[in-house]
Amino acid sequence: MASVVARERLDPRPDGDRVAGDVGLRARPGVDAACGALREGGGRSRPDAGRGGGAQQDRFPAGTQQIAQRLAERLGDRVRLGTIVRRIEQRADGTLSVGADGGDVTARAVIVAIPPAHRASIDFSPDLPAEYEKLARHWPQGSLSKAYAAYETPYWRANGCSGEALSDEGPVFITFDVSPGDDGPGILLGFTDPRTFDPLPAHERRERALDGFAALFGDKAREPVDYIDHCWGAEEFAPGGPTAAVPPGSWTTYGPWLRKPVNGIHWAGTETADEWTGFLDGAVRSGRRAAAEVHAELSG
Numbered sequence: 328m329a330s331v332v333a334r335e336r337l338d339p340r341p342d343g344d345r346v347a348g349d350v351g352l353r354a355r356p357g358v359d360a361a362c363g364a365l366r367e368g369g370g371r372s373r374p375d376a377g378r379g380g381g382a383q384q385d386r387f388p389a390g391t392q393q394i395a396q397r398l399a400e401r402l403g404d405r406v407r408l409g410t411i412v413r414r415i416e417q418r419a420d421g422t423l424s425v426g427a428d429g430g431d432v433t434a435r436a437v438i439v440a441i442p443p444a445h446r447a448s449i450d451f452s453p454d455l456p457a458e459y460e461k462l463a464r465h466w467p468q469g470s471l472s473k474a475y476a477a478y479e480t481p482y483w484r485a486n487g488c489s490g491e492a493l494s495d496e497g498p499v500f501i502t503f504d505v506s507p508g509d510d511g512p513g514i515l516l517g518f519t520d521p522r523t524f525d526p527l528p529a530h531e532r533r534e535r536a537l538d539g540f541a542a543l544f545g546d547k548a549r550e551p552v553d554y555i556d557h558c559w560g561a562e563e564f565a566p567g568g569p570t571a572a573v574p575p576g577s578w579t580t581y582g583p584w585l586r587k588p589v590n591g592i593h594w595a596g597t598e599t600a601d602e603w604t605g606f607l608d609g610a611v612r613s614g615r616r617a618a619a620e621v622h623a624e625l626s627g
């Protein structure tokens with residue numbers, strides 16, 4: 328198969344759900360990955376993600392950063408931006424000292440909400456039990472980059488195309504239509520393979536991505552009014568994506584320590600969710616679960 332272009336409109340979109348599922352599976356090889364994908368849907372098959380109740384049922388036209396921004400507005404100066412946590416130390420009186428750039432914080436409990444692989448960048452004192460350290464080393468992040476091309480209108484819709492496609496040719500291997508409406512602008516999003524995409528100079532990444540869009544949606548795709556891409560692997564604090572790429576054996580060997588509290592430290596983040604791990608939905612679920620744990624611990 329060279330490529331599949333979903334000709335059905337977005338709703339219903341029989342091919343679209345398969346396309347969405349492949350984004351996650353692409354980053355997760357092995358039997359564990361398949362089991363994880365099934366688990367994510369709470370026992371349902373992952374391809375339900377784009378339907379009612381699924382993790383991908385909604386889009387935020389102005390971007391998902393709004394969630395963090397609006398929450399931060401409500402929290403005020405309790406949110407410290409640009410503050411890297413370097414050390415978490417348990418004191419003799421049972422409290423925890425969080426050592427961060429810009430000042431330490433003392434707390435009775437701490438929730439660490441970063442991907443498991445990044446836990447290794449924090450110096451824990453006393454040392455965490457060996458299983459936690461091994462977990463961090465065996466729960467690596469996946470790897471995806473993204474390219475967006477904007478057009479006057481979502482012209483592919485006029486041809487009955489949904490904008491969703493799979494391809495095994497070139498760096499763009501999955502596309503989605505992320506246009507805000509029918510009248511324009513039309514925006515195509517393509518997930519790209521960072522192994523071949525990221526090392527290219529910016530102008531070549533653009534050319535290769537537009538070639539990929541053109542192969543799927545016609546030559547008009549080569550003339551966008553705007554273009555942007557992002558190499559997620561280059562991010563220091565959120566590298567890779569969209570979630571962990573758990574290798575075979577890690578779930579069964581290290582899974583029990585993924586969210587097990589230790590020394591007053593609780594674990595959140597989408598990778599620790601028991602449903603929709605890897606999605607924003609899973610991140611929120613994990614935050615609620617960790618908050619409930621801390622509440623029970625402090626009021627117990």
Ligand SMILES: Cc1cc2nc3c(=O)[nH]c(=O)nc-3n(C[C@H](O)[C@H](O)[C@H](O)COP(=O)(O)OP(=O)(O)OC[C@H]3O[C@@H](n4cnc5c(N)ncnc54)[C@H](O)[C@@H]3O)c2cc1C
Nearest residue numbers: 410411412441564565567568569596597605606607608610
């Ligand atoms: C390319 C890509 C596409 C995606 N597409 C989708 C999608 O379509 N739908 C969907 O639901 N999800 C998608 N996701 C996944 C979604 O972004 C994640 O599931 C979600 O952001 C996880 O939230 P989180 O709070 O667990 O972790 P994060 O959002 O990673 O937040 C962790 C935060 O901790 C900070 N941090 C890390 N280390 C430290 C430290 N030592 N000190 C202080 N701060 C630190 C980081 O800077 C970051 O802000 C995508 C992800 C990527 C990369």
